[in-house]
Amino acid sequence: MSTLTQKKGVGAVIWDYLTTVDHKKIAILYLISGGFFFLVGGLEAMLIRIQLAIPNNDFVSAGLYNGILTMHGTTMIFLAAMPLIFALMNAVVPLQIGARDVAFPFLNSLGFWLFFFGGIFLNLSWFLGGAPDAGWTSYASLALESPGHGIDFYLLGLQVSGLGTLIAGINFLVTIINMRAPGMTYMRMPLFTWTTFVASALILFAFPALTVGLALLMFDRLFGTSFFDPAMGGNTVIWEHLFWIFGHPEVYILILPAFGVFSEIIPVFSRKRLFGYSSMVFATVLIGFLGFMVWAHHMFTTGLGPIANAIFAVATMAIAVPTGIKIFNWLFTMWGGTIRFTTPMIWSVAFIPTFLMGGVTGVMLAAASADYQYHDTYFVVAHFHYVIVGGLIFALFAGVTFWWPTMFGKMLNEMLGKITFVLFFTGFHLTFFIQHFLGLMGMPRRVFTFLPGQGLELGNVISTIGAFFMAVATIVFFYNIVVTSVKGKKVGMDPWGDGRTLEWAISSPPPEYNFKQTPLVRGLDALWVEKMEGKKEMTPAEPIGDIHMPNGSILPFIISLGLFVVSFGLLYREDYGWGLPAIVVGFIITLGAMFLRSVIDDHGYHIHKEDLIDDNQKGGKV
Amino acid sequence: MATNQNSGNPNVDIAYRRKKNAEDMKHQVVTFALMIFLTLIAFVTVGYDGIELWFKVPFIILLAVIQVIFQLYYFMHMSHKGHETPALFLYSGLAVGLITVLTFVTIIWW
Amino acid sequence: MQHAEEKLTAEKFPAAPEKATLEGKNKFTGFWLFLGGETVLFACLFATFLALRESTAGGASTQELFEPLIVFVATMLLLTSSLTSVYAMYHMKNFNFAKMQLWLGITVLLGAAFLALEIYEFTHYIHEYEFTITSSALGSAFYTLVGTHGLHVAFGLLWIITLMVRNAKRGLDLYNAPKFYVASLYWHFIDVVWVFIFTVVYLMGMVG
Amino acid sequence: MKKWLTKWRLFYLFALMTLVLAGCGEPFLSTLRPAGEVADMQYDIIMLSTIMMVVVIAVVTVIFIYVVVRFRRRKNEENKIPEQVEGNHKLEIIWTVIPILLLLVLAVPVVSSTFQLADVDIMDDENRKPEEALVVNVRANLYWWEFEYPDHKIVTSQDLVVPTDEKVYFNLISSDVKHSFWIPAIGGKMDTNTDNVNKLWLEFDSERADDAGEYFYGKCADLCGPSHALMDFKVKALPREEFDQWVGEMTSYEQIAEGDLAKQGEQLFEEKGCIGCHAVSPLDERPEQARTAPNLATFGERSRIAGIMPHNEENIRAWLEDPESYKPGNKMTNTYPELNDQELDALTEYLKGLKIED
Ligand code: HEA
Ligand code: HEA
Ligand code: CUA
Numbered sequence A: 001m002s003t004l005t006q007k008k009g010v011g012a013v014i015w016d017y018l019t020t021v022d023h024k025k026i027a028i029l030y031l032i033s034g035g036f037f038f039l040v041g042g043l044e045a046m047l048i049r050i051q052l053a054i055p056n057n058d059f060v061s062a063g064l065y066n067g068i069l070t071m072h073g074t075t076m077i078f079l080a081a082m083p084l085i086f087a088l089m090n091a092v093v094p095l096q097i098g099a100r101d102v103a104f105p106f107l108n109s110l111g112f113w114l115f116f117f118g119g120i121f122l123n124l125s126w127f128l129g130g131a132p133d134a135g136w137t138s139y140a141s142l143a144l145e146s147p148g149h150g151i152d153f154y155l156l157g158l159q160v161s162g163l164g165t166l167i168a169g170i171n172f173l174v175t176i177i178n179m180r181a182p183g184m185t186y187m188r189m190p191l192f193t194w195t196t197f198v199a200s201a202l203i204l205f206a207f208p209a210l211t212v213g214l215a216l217l218m219f220d221r222l223f224g225t226s227f228f229d230p231a232m233g234g235n236t237v238i239w240e241h242l243f244w245i246f247g248h249p250e251v252y253i254l255i256l257p258a259f260g261v262f263s264e265i266i267p268v269f270s271r272k273r274l275f276g277y278s279s280m281v282f283a284t285v286l287i288g289f290l291g292f293m294v295w296a297h298h299m300f301t302t303g304l305g306p307i308a309n310a311i312f313a314v315a316t317m318a319i320a321v322p323t324g325i326k327i328f329n330w331l332f333t334m335w336g337g338t339i340r341f342t343t344p345m346i347w348s349v350a351f352i353p354t355f356l357m358g359g360v361t362g363v364m365l366a367a368a369s370a371d372y373q374y375h376d377t378y379f380v381v382a383h384f385h386y387v388i389v390g391g392l393i394f395a396l397f398a399g400v401t402f403w404w405p406t407m408f409g410k411m412l413n414e415m416l417g418k419i420t421f422v423l424f425f426t427g428f429h430l431t432f433f434i435q436h437f438l439g440l441m442g443m444p445r446r447v448f449t450f451l452p453g454q455g456l457e458l459g460n461v462i463s464t465i466g467a468f469f470m471a472v473a474t475i476v477f478f479y480n481i482v483v484t485s486v487k488g489k490k491v492g493m494d495p496w497g498d499g500r501t502l503e504w505a506i507s508s509p510p511p512e513y514n515f516k517q518t519p520l521v522r523g524l525d526a527l528w529v530e531k532m533e534g535k536k537e538m539t540p541a542e543p544i545g546d547i548h549m550p551n552g553s554i555l556p557f558i559i560s561l562g563l564f565v566v567s568f569g570l571l572y573r574e575d576y577g578w579g580l581p582a583i584v585v586g587f588i589i590t591l592g593a594m595f596l597r598s599v600i601d602d603h604g605y606h607i608h609k610e611d612l613i614d615d616n617q618k619g620g621k622v
Numbered sequence B: 001m002a003t004n005q006n007s008g009n010p011n012v013d014i015a016y017r018r019k020k021n022a023e024d025m026k027h028q029v030v031t032f033a034l035m036i037f038l039t040l041i042a043f044v045t046v047g048y049d050g051i052e053l054w055f056k057v058p059f060i061i062l063l064a065v066i067q068v069i070f071q072l073y074y075f076m077h078m079s080h081k082g083h084e085t086p087a088l089f090l091y092s093g094l095a096v097g098l099i100t101v102l103t104f105v106t107i108i109w110w
Numbered sequence C: 001m002q003h004a005e006e007k008l009t010a011e012k013f014p015a016a017p018e019k020a021t022l023e024g025k026n027k028f029t030g031f032w033l034f035l036g037g038e039t040v041l042f043a044c045l046f047a048t049f050l051a052l053r054e055s056t057a058g059g060a061s062t063q064e065l066f067e068p069l070i071v072f073v074a075t076m077l078l079l080t081s082s083l084t085s086v087y088a089m090y091h092m093k094n095f096n097f098a099k100m101q102l103w104l105g106i107t108v109l110l111g112a113a114f115l116a117l118e119i120y121e122f123t124h125y126i127h128e129y130e131f132t133i134t135s136s137a138l139g140s141a142f143y144t145l146v147g148t149h150g151l152h153v154a155f156g157l158l159w160i161i162t163l164m165v166r167n168a169k170r171g172l173d174l175y176n177a178p179k180f181y182v183a184s185l186y187w188h189f190i191d192v193v194w195v196f197i198f199t200v201v202y203l204m205g206m207v208g
Numbered sequence D: 001m002k003k004w005l006t007k008w009r010l011f012y013l014f015a016l017m018t019l020v021l022a023g024c025g026e027p028f029l030s031t032l033r034p035a036g037e038v039a040d041m042q043y044d045i046i047m048l049s050t051i052m053m054v055v056v057i058a059v060v061t062v063i064f065i066y067v068v069v070r071f072r073r074r075k076n077e078e079n080k081i082p083e084q085v086e087g088n089h090k091l092e093i094i095w096t097v098i099p100i101l102l103l104l105v106l107a108v109p110v111v112s113s114t115f116q117l118a119d120v121d122i123m124d125d126e127n128r129k130p131e132e133a134l135v136v137n138v139r140a141n142l143y144w145w146e147f148e149y150p151d152h153k154i155v156t157s158q159d160l161v162v163p164t165d166e167k168v169y170f171n172l173i174s175s176d177v178k179h180s181f182w183i184p185a186i187g188g189k190m191d192t193n194t195d196n197v198n199k200l201w202l203e204f205d206s207e208r209a210d211d212a213g214e215y216f217y218g219k220c221a222d223l224c225g226p227s228h229a230l231m232d233f234k235v236k237a238l239p240r241e242e243f244d245q246w247v248g249e250m251t252s253y254e255q256i257a258e259g260d261l262a263k264q265g266e267q268l269f270e271e272k273g274c275i276g277c278h279a280v281s282p283l284d285e286r287p288e289q290a291r292t293a294p295n296l297a298t299f300g301e302r303s304r305i306a307g308i309m310p311h312n313e314e315n316i317r318a319w320l321e322d323p324e325s326y327k328p329g330n331k332m333t334n335t336y337p338e339l340n341d342q343e344l345d346a347l348t349e350y351l352k353g354l355k356i357e358d
């Protein structure tokens, strides 16, 4: 096996990706599917904005609107944002810690396929009788009332993909705990690795709550239990708690890696080490920790009582402090630096004021008594798009551009990148700034239309215009990808010139074993340390030797496929005769594949020393 | 690696380790006896009418907590070296779990 | 780090076989983290049960249902199985494969007995009290919590049996030692959960 | 680089201008035009926090602009390696402590108002006098609102009538799925749960009620199904005497259909089964579960039909003919036999006449 990609047939390439356990290829899989779902979610957003452009519009019907709105939120959060984050994590984290691989390559692949099948299952609802329509929060009373199978698609799809997410989280945690290169202490880890670590820990503790919530609601809908049926003693507030115990940490799962991305990009293009590294780490951990204490701020109007509301309000406000620390640290990283405005850097710079605005409206929302006014209005919609789009989506644009060479060995076009930025940034503020006022002026969220004469016309049409800018920007971005793939020039090691961390110490893209010799880390920003001593490369920590590699496997795909089949069976159990057999068959497929996995020994294979040296001469390293 | 406790002389090592393992095992049997004992107390507490309710519930929960600590530290070897990370994550999980339980018994009252 | 496939002798067998290879170490760490997640999962189920424990919807209440004897026997079975699996690990550390298999076998038997008892218990409630998963919110919460635990037991049994059968001929090495170790961790965790189930669900349910 | 900065500033200018153009929203709907004690309290916190946030944004923006302009890489700096600063404890302490202080300033009024807004003890007081503390039971239904005045044993729907300049107390519950009760100009919302009764108080200011026009707009603020967007209600805030008068008229309500057409409509109302769901008297004594449709006793004087359609003959007919096309998913569609033109006329005529005053 050589690292140089030989020309292969399409079938062979597909098979390669179906069976791959290489974190770099899995990153690409995540990127492609996440990117696809981003387009789908974006398309849904456009439909939302078109429908709301003018009062009393009948572009889409009321029921359909609720489906679009639900799928927009669900798709964006679970199927676009998280996988895109995972794409970056997979592509970068093992490299940043100087590892040859992740801890569980097999599980890594399993995590991806579970997410993938879950996402496909969820989206099939569009073609099989209607999408879920109770909002991405799927509050229990409405979800139980909702006819058809939409909600069941939501429940089963998220259950399957959530399992994948959990597995991915554990995998990153163990990778970071056990696989760091010699010298890479915790306090020398790059910030993106740190935020991956904390975000993965949040996944580990938050997703089980979602799992339980989804399971209970599924039992209620499909098997007649009564967790959420007040007539039988059930209680819908249980769902609200379970959902938000998951849901609030979830938003930090989204934003922390984004913080990590910016913490990588800003130092590189300021040519300065991250200001206040240890306080950044501390703030990250603290945000993660506080993230579990504040979920009830989504339930201020549920009627939990003033004591609970006051406690959760104050706890929520506390998160402003560590986040503020981060903001100032970024600013002071640039202070005294020499800033080069490449596309990733422009996104990062623009992120600071944008996210700040979203963050401070978060603190306003945390003021419980005032939240009675904001809650479930467009003010909230404005808040979370400012933090999610202005934080995470900016980070994804920045990170994908920044690490494109790491993933594909080419650079995206800078000019097109800047055009994307200007359009998106303009459109973004146009769309969402005005929504703060729409909310305050009395516009509830999740409305499929609004009536004329309530002073809401102007704001909505402005908002819609802005969305079109974002759509054009997105199209330019994808055009950029196509152009780059076709025409882009191959680049070598450290294409941005000022790389500081280990992913820039190897060729772009790296060979399949990443590091021929595990590097010796001698400080924070390991590559920078070497560069400052006039070296071009890392000092190796070991002599060249055989490299152990895991075998590819189709089993993750099959395990996930089995659960996909089970989901259909559960969904149609009462409608069709094949429902029950499908459940059984699906489980047999899944358990059978798991059984095979556990009885067939898999010791992997070795790449021999000689082949490595060979690679070197062929130019595997630049 | 901290996990490798071999001294280099296999025969010394094995004798030493056997002894140590046997000692561990002895602890574990004692632990087990204590756990059975605690369980018995818990059942008796509940069955015995002379004890006030306000006392029973916290008391049996306390017994359960002690038992679980035994399980974790002896049966699952959390007392051994190299369990810092497992302990950290287990306790974090427990903390999240406890907050959850706490809210569910306080602010869902209707 | 040692090679996983290597044939070993008692002398060469390391002190902590579960962590002697990188794969083993990863399994070990990963599994503990997984247990951290499982803790939250069960905590959520416990919390739900606690919130709904009096929601009988006119049906049977916990006081009427629970019988101390069944719970007591079940508890003893599971606690003992925890000890036997410790014995198995003891023998694993001493590189005594046959004894390890023996104790694992006993663990499996005890676990199976527990499971059988639980199934009996459930059918008993269903037939005697018409207390089912759909009969009230309490029923839903009870069967979901205890049933999830039961599923864990069942899965644990399958897992241990698979390991025993698969490795029967091969004996111990550093490839399968972590697997055995992790399976026994899982088994203990099931026991930990049960300690809370018998306390919070059954005992507290009996006192009301 | 500079270009986008100016662009960025332009935005805010633009956004601010649109804001001024739009004012702060309509006085009958906007939280920025508060018209009662609760809304005032919340408005104050909104303003306090907004000012605070604007200050935070301003400070950060100043630093931001300085940094980005001052430290951009210039032509001759291609090889410049800046000093690698590790951090600065003094600075770090400053930007930890100042936010904490700011948040404390915000937290105090928030906590105190949260408790104030939750003070509904009087509702459970045995000696509560309805003249001093009116209680209204609000029941939210897919997609309509019912308002019951337990002290006066009267029920009305869609239009909430309340006295001004005093605290009014609300019991909130839902009969199907979760909704949320919100009168933006009067005060923040509270969910109507399916499991329990939530309690809330509001106060309606007489002067500002006059400015706002006849009605305040109320909204359902929790996704509840296809017609969630259309689950509006109206609030009429009357001076106490007028309110008492209204109550008097409601309690002595008696409706006689006038004219042949209306009489025929009244008959149809029974024959077609409308009466099975809709009461036409405010003194509806049926239990909640039986009250599956809006009480129509005062239908003739409502401002809207079904909460949304302008109240005129044409629209009444249209609603009766095909409610589904106006409120998708509503619970009236297909529950009664089809009506011909003549029947529609009769029913419309009858419904128009349902009023408390002539
Ligand atoms: C990436 C996602 C993300 C992030 C990072 C945040 C960050 C925050 N969010 Fe947000 N939030 C969401 C995503 C996110 N949120 C979503 C999706 C919803 C809606 C869900 C739904 O209902 O569908 C929501 C809803 C939501 C609500 C509920 C509103 C309601 O429904 O009524 C609240 C209430 O407290 C809240 C608060 C906060 C706070 C305090 C922060 C803080 O973390 C922000 C901290 C940052 C700063 C404050 C800026 C930097 C700080 C300084 C420069 C220091 C100085 C500042 C001060 C002293 C103020 N959010
Ligand atoms: C990661 C999260 C994320 C992201 C990125 C976005 C991005 C966007 N969101 Fe969304 N949004 C949510 C998460 C997100 N949103 C959530 C959680 C909700 C709440 C749901 C609920 O209430 O349950 C919500 C709700 C929500 C609403 C409120 C709906 C309502 O309450 O009724 C609105 C309205 O304006 C909106 C708009 C937008 C817009 C214009 C974008 C834009 O930024 C999108 C930009 C992208 C594009 C424009 C892509 C365009 C692509 C193409 C044009 C190509 C398409 C072609 C093919 C597919 C072939 N979103
Ligand atoms: Cu009722 Cu929305």
Ligand SMILES: [Cu+2]
Pocket (backbone or CB within 6 Å): A247, A248, A251, A294, A295, A297, A298
């Ligand atoms: Cu939140």
